[in-house]
Amino acid sequence: MGKRGGAGSILFRASEDGRTGYYLNMDPNMKSIRLFYKIDGHFEDRQLLAEVPSFIQPG
Numbered sequence: 001m002g003k004r005g006g007a008g009s010i011l012f013r014a015s016e017d018g019r020t021g022y023y024l025n026m027d028p029n030m031k032s033i034r035l036f037y038k039i040d041g042h043f044e045d046r047q048l049l050a051e052v053p054s055f056i057q058p059g
Helices: none
Strands: 008-012 019-025 032-038 048-053
Touching: none
Parallel strands: none
Antiparallel strands: 008 019, 019 032, 032 048
């Protein structure tokens, strides 16, 4: 992990290969918790279902 840290995600209701599904993502660099979905590994802003500002301490 670099000095800036990294993000963590929980993937659920996903395809077998993990390219399509819902993600609960926690990212200290974005200072938010987000719920979004990907289709065939692609993400666009319109696929963001919810975003909650949150201070997440790296490490």
